[in-house]
Amino acid sequence: xxxxxxxxxxxxxxxxxxxxxxxxxxxxxxxxxxxxxxxxxxxxxxxxxxxxxxxxxxxxxxxxxxxxxxxxxxxxxxxxxxxxxxxxxxxx
Ligand code: SF4
Numbered sequence: 001x002x003x004x005x006x007x008x009x010x011x012x013x014x015x016x017x018x019x020x021x022x023x024x025x026x027x028x029x030x031x032x033x034x035x036x037x038x039x040x041x042x043x044x045x046x047x048x049x050x051x052x053x054x055x056x057x058x059x060x061x062x063x064x065x066x067x068x069x070x071x072x073x074x075x076x077x078x079x080x081x082x083x084x085x086x087x088x089x090x091x092x
């Protein structure tokens with residue numbers, strides 16, 4: 001089953017260590033403010049609070065590992081269909 005997932009970062013809790021950007025630089029990047037943001041389709045950083053971007057299937061493991069290792073517990077991966085968090089601090 002390949003359900004579409006998306007990911008967003010709660011910058012309020014981000015420590016800026018950059019683990020996510022090491023694991024999945026295609027999805028995460030640190031901005032000059034020292035915080036991590038997700039990238040949109042055109043590689044632009046999405047800076048609106050709560051902005052989400054699709055998780056490409058080939059990068060799913062890297063994104064999940066990022067969420068698991070994130071020291072700030074601030075990477076949230078959720079199903080697009082119903083918005084339920086499947087990996088991250090609010091996952092069941
Ligand atoms: S792993 Fe978490 S705390 Fe670290 S830079 Fe990424 S979002 Fe921020």
